[in-house]
Amino acid sequence: MTAANDPVKDEIRRSGLRATPARLATLLLLRESTSPLTHAEVSQQLADRGIDRATAFRNLNDLAEVGLLRRTELGDHVWRFEAVRGQPQDDTGHPHFLCVDCGTVSCLDDVKLTAGSLRQSAKIGEITEILLRGHCNGCGDTSATRQ
Amino acid sequence: MTAANDPVKDEIRRSGLRATPARLATLLLLRESTSPLTHAEVSQQLADRGIDRATAFRNLNDLAEVGLLRRTELGDHVWRFEAVRGQPQDDTGHPHFLCVDCGTVSCLDDVKLTAGSLRQSAKIGEITEILLRGHCNGCGDTSATRQ
DNA sequence: AGTGCACTTGCAACCGTATTGCAACTGGGT
DNA sequence: ACCCAGTTGCAATACGGTTGCAAGTGCACT
Ligand SMILES: [Mn+2]
Ligand SMILES: [Mn+2]
Ligand SMILES: [Zn+2]
Ligand SMILES: [Zn+2]
Numbered sequence: 001m002t003a004a005n006d007p008v009k010d011e012i013r014r015s016g017l018r019a020t021p022a023r024l025a026t027l028l029l030l031r032e033s034t035s036p037l038t039h040a041e042v043s044q045q046l047a048d049r050g051i052d053r054a055t056a057f058r059n060l061n062d063l064a065e066v067g068l069l070r071r072t073e074l075g076d077h078v079w080r081f082e083a084v085r086g087q088p089q090d091d092t093g094h095p096h097f098l099c100v101d102c103g104t105v106s107c108l109d110d111v112k113l114t115a116g117s118l119r120q121s122a123k124i125g126e127i128t129e130i131l132l133r134g135h136c137n138g139c140g141d142t143s144a145t146r147q
Numbered sequence: 148m149t150a151a152n153d154p155v156k157d158e159i160r161r162s163g164l165r166a167t168p169a170r171l172a173t174l175l176l177l178r179e180s181t182s183p184l185t186h187a188e189v190s191q192q193l194a195d196r197g198i199d200r201a202t203a204f205r206n207l208n209d210l211a212e213v214g215l216l217r218r219t220e221l222g223d224h225v226w227r228f229e230a231v232r233g234q235p236q237d238d239t240g241h242p243h244f245l246c247v248d249c250g251t252v253s254c255l256d257d258v259k260l261t262a263g264s265l266r267q268s269a270k271i272g273e274i275t276e277i278l279l280r281g282h283c284n285g286c287g288d289t290s291a292t293r294q
Numbered sequence: 295a296g297t298g299c300a301c302t303t304g305c306a307a308c309c310g311t312a313t314t315g316c317a318a319c320t321g322g323g324t
Numbered sequence: 325a326c327c328c329a330g331t332t333g334c335a336a337t338a339c340g341g342t343t344g345c346a347a348g349t350g351c352a353c354t
Contacts, residue, residue, distance in 0.1 A: 013322090020330095020331065040310095051333090054312090055333070058313090059331090061313095073223065075221070075222050077310090078311075079311085106272075108267060109267075111264045112261045113264075114261055117259045120257075121279060124255070125283035128280060128281040130278075132277055133277075133278070134273045134274040135272050136271060137271065137272050160350095164302095166350075166351095167349080167350070169303080186340075186341075200304095201305075201306090206302090209302095296354085298353090299351100300350095301348105301350075301351100303348070304346095305345095309340100309341080312339085312340105313337075314336080314338090315336080318334105319332070320330085321330080322328105322329105324327085
């Protein structure tokens with residue numbers, strides 16, 4: 001009963017992993033973030049507490065493997081991690097928008113394809129993820145708000 | 148008039164690049180391919196002719212820069228190149244489907260989003276590219292054609 | 295056809311992101 | 325309190341891609 005039951009620690013334990021300080025910090029950090037973070041961003045935050053880059057990578061991957069995080073690659077050669085909201089087992093992921101100019105990632109909640117597009121893609125395979133890329137509103141307008 | 152005018156060489160020259168054997172071979176290879184090729188795949192083909200990895204990389208990038216090729220990243224940490232069909236200047240790209248199991252890439256011709264999805268994404272920015280990921284029909288059916 | 299130079303190439307060194315081998319350490323069940 | 329599978333730190337490694345530089349060559353201009 002050392003220091004009262006920590007619910008987040010329990011979540012980690014229930015997933016089959018040991019609730020180490022590094023894992024707890026990683027999970028909390030990502031749960032506070034509003035957008036996916038890269039390994040670099042995460043490990044930089046954890047470096048203060050003496051956590052090694054490799055450990056950060058392993059924990060990010062481990063937590064993703066058990067479903068507490070989601071690991072995605074949005075097309076700029078960098079893995080990003082985000083906390084899975086809700087029950088890990090029914091996590092289906094959601095679409096993302098990556099700004100090719102500034103690298104900002106936005107989580108979208110329900111991008112849908114037209115019926116025709118769905119029919120076309122069904123001939124290829126089963127879609128599990130949709131990624132949109134382009135210029136975010138911050139980067140798009142080189143001129144003012146009005147042309 | 149050494150060996151009759153080569154139209155592909157001329158295309159390369161018109162783009163502002165010198166028509167070297169390596170560039171000619173690269174462009175022809177990609178024009179014959181039905182799907183985007185990675186640098187590894189291209190340079191492996193060209194290695195027989197004594198073309199260096201770095202040269203292959205530079206030429207792929209150069210040809211992409213002048214619009215004869217398109218360079219895309221489909222979410223598996225690898226650049227892929229494909230020949231641009233039609234006039235390079237009005238190349239707008241097209242959607243792709245990447246099988247996360249076998250890495251196969253399929254070119255799609257016109258994936259469209261529903262009006263609602265378009266409205267939602269417009270709040271974020273301007274979409275320039277759509278990428279779908281999932282399991283291709285070859286990898287999806289672990290069981291037979293019928294369950 | 296010959297000349298000259300900017301562009302291109304080969305080679306090796308390098309970079310950034312991510313992974314791995316291994317010995318030391320530790321969470322947590324007993 | 326004990327113990328060991330799971331975890332960590334550190335260094336080495338893997339991999340995709342880029343870069344510096346000296347040698348080579350496409351091609352515009354005689
Ligand atoms: Mn997201
Ligand atoms: Mn394509
Ligand atoms: Zn942006
Ligand atoms: Zn497949």
